[in-house]
Amino acid sequence: MPTPNPRAEPQPLDWAKAQPEKLPAPTYWPFVLALGLTFMFWGLLTTWIILVAGVIIFIIALAGWINLLRHE
Numbered sequence: 001m002p003t004p005n006p007r008a009e010p011q012p013l014d015w016a017k018a019q020p021e022k023l024p025a026p027t028y029w030p031f032v033l034a035l036g037l038t039f040m041f042w043g044l045l046t047t048w049i050i051l052v053a054g055v056i057i058f059i060i061a062l063a064g065w066i067n068l069l070r071h072e
Helices: 029-045 048-070
Strands: none
């Protein structure tokens, strides 16, 4: 009985392409969302003005990102 060769190349299977084939376009919305989240946590430690600014930035970025994804 022959022993299997551990260095043998794996045989290619009938694999399908990964989906989606088209990647979404790059956008700045995830960065702006993270910036708003950072301001929110910073505002929790310092003052309510920074907290409110973070909430506003977060809401605008979330709405912008969702709107962009809806129209793709």
